[in-house]
Every structure is written in C-alpha cells, then in structure tokens.
Amino acid sequence: GAGVSQSPSNKVTEKGKDVELRCDPISGHTALYWYRQSLGQGLEFLIYFQGNSAPDKSGLPSDRFSAERTGGSVSTLTIQRTQQEDSAVYLCASSPYASGGEQFFGPGTRLTVL
Amino acid sequence: AQSVSQHNHHVILSEAASLELGCNYSYGGTVNLFWYVQYPGQHLQLLLKYFSGDPLVKGIKGFEAEFIKSKFSFNLRKPSVQWSDTAEYFCAVTPGGSYIPTFGRGTSLIVHP
Numbered sequence: 001g002a003g004v005s006q007s008p009s010n011k012v013t014e015k016g017k018d019v020e021l022r023c024d025p026i027s028g029h030t031a032l033y034w035y036r037q038s039l040g041q042g043l044e045f046l047i048y049f050q051g052n053s054a055p056d057k058s059g060l061p062s063d064r065f066s067a068e069r070t071g072g073s074v075s076t077l078t079i080q081r082t083q084q085e086d087s088a089v090y091l092c093a094s095s096p097y098a099s100g101g102e103q104f105f106g107p108g109t110r111l112t113v114l
Numbered sequence: 115a116q117s118v119s120q121h122n123h124h125v126i127l128s129e130a131a132s133l134e135l136g137c138n139y140s141y142g143g144t145v146n147l148f149w150y151v152q153y154p155g156q157h158l159q160l161l162l163k164y165f166s167g168d169p170l171v172k173g174i175k176g177f178e179a180e181f182i183k184s185k186f187s188f189n190l191r192k193p194s195v196q197w198s199d200t201a202e203y204f205c206a207v208t209p210g211g212s213y214i215p216t217f218g219r220g221t222s223l224i225v226h227p
Contacts, residue, residue: 033214059214100212100213105157
C-alpha cells in the first residue's frame with residue numbers, strides 16, 4: 001500500500017512568512033509524529049498525535065509552531081512568521097501502535113527560510 | 115532527560131570490512147530499541163528493533179544488533195559490508211510505556227567498492 005506522503009517536498013520562503021506543511025499518514029495508522037532534522041543533527045521531536053488529539057506538544061520550539069490533525073488522518077504543521085533558524089527538513093511518521101512501536105517515515109519537506 | 119549517544123559520526127570502510135556502530139542510552143528502565151537507516155535520496159526506514167526476549171536481534175540485509183542491558187547499549191553490527199550499505203544510520207530509544215523515541219545524531223557510513 002501507499003506509504004507516508006508529505007507535501008510540498010521543498011519549500012522556500014521569506015523570513016516572516018507563514019508556511020503550512022502537510023502529512024498524509026498510512027491509512028489506519030492512529031499515531032502520527034512530526035520531527036525536525038537539521039544538518040548533522042538527529043531527529044528533534046516536535047509533536048505527537050493519537051487520533052486527532054495531541055497529548056504531547058512538548059517538542060514545539062515556540063508558539064509560532066502549531067499542528068493539527070483532522071479525521072484521524074491528514075496532519076498539517078504550521079509555522080508562523082518564519083525565521084532563518086526554522087530552516088530544516090520536517091519529517092512526518094505514522095505508526096499503527098499507540099505507544100513505543102516502530103514508525104513509518106515520509107520523505108520529508110525541506111524548508112528554506114531566506 | 116533521556117539521551118542517546120552514537121559515538122561514531124562518520125565511518126568509512128572498504129567492501130567486505132566488518133562494521134560495528136555504537137549506540138548508548140541513558141534511560142534506566144525498560145526500553146524499546148530501534149535502528150533506522152536512510153539510504154541516499156530515500157526516507158528513513160526501520161532496520162531492526164528490540165522489544166524483549168533474545169537480546170541478539172537480526173534485521174534486514176544481514177544487520178544485527180545486541181542489547182546489553184548492563185551497558186545501556188544497542189550496537190549495530192554487520193560482518194561484511196557492501197557498497198549498497200552506504201547510508202545514514204540512526205539509533206532510537208523509547209522508554210517502556212512511552213510513545214516518543216529519542217534519536218541519536220546519526221552515523222554516516224560510506225563504503226568504498
């Protein structure tokens with residue numbers, strides 16, 4: 001079946017603009033994660049959804065970051081008033097497990113803030 | 115806070131050489147352990163995982179990893195690497211009952227033909 005998809009694959013924006021990143025998880029996967037990967041760094045956890053609820057938003061770096069998930073499926077990560085330090089690859093992963101299990105990753109969205 | 119350390123950031127090997135990538139974590143309770151791999155131009159995918167049972171875990175493409183609880187380690191091994199193993203390797207640890215893994219910074223492996 002289809003894997004996790006993300007769009008856009010690349011996004012170049014100007015400092016101060018808002019951006020919206022989209023993730024389509026594998027059908028039936030209840031858990032959805034957003035991560036940020038900067039060059040030479042590991043994956044930085046941003047937010048976790050179980051169904052449409054986000055029990056853990058502790059990784060969001062500032063109040064400029066928000067995310068939602070609708071219908072237990074598609075999720076969007078929104079970054080308002082982008083800054084240059086927001087430049088990174090944003091990864092989405094889904095999992096059929098409620099906790100602790102393996103995750104299935106999308107290809108990522110490369111965000112560049114000029 | 116929990117941390118995951120991958121001591122080798124860059125590894126360069128020739129084909130047929132043996133590989134061992136280190137992974138240590140700081141959490142003291144039960145853990146679920148993972149190795150993920152990212153081949154050039156591809157997305158992250160699971161290489162192998164450990165939840166419980168036999169501490170020697172076999173994964174895809176001839177990789178294996180050994181969980182040593184007393185050393186808080188989950189090192190990845192392959193007896194004979196191939197050029198196609200060139201990739202970025204990430205260790206991840208999830209505390210038992212939790213849903214958020216902590217990832218290491220990754221190890222870049224380059225295998226020369």
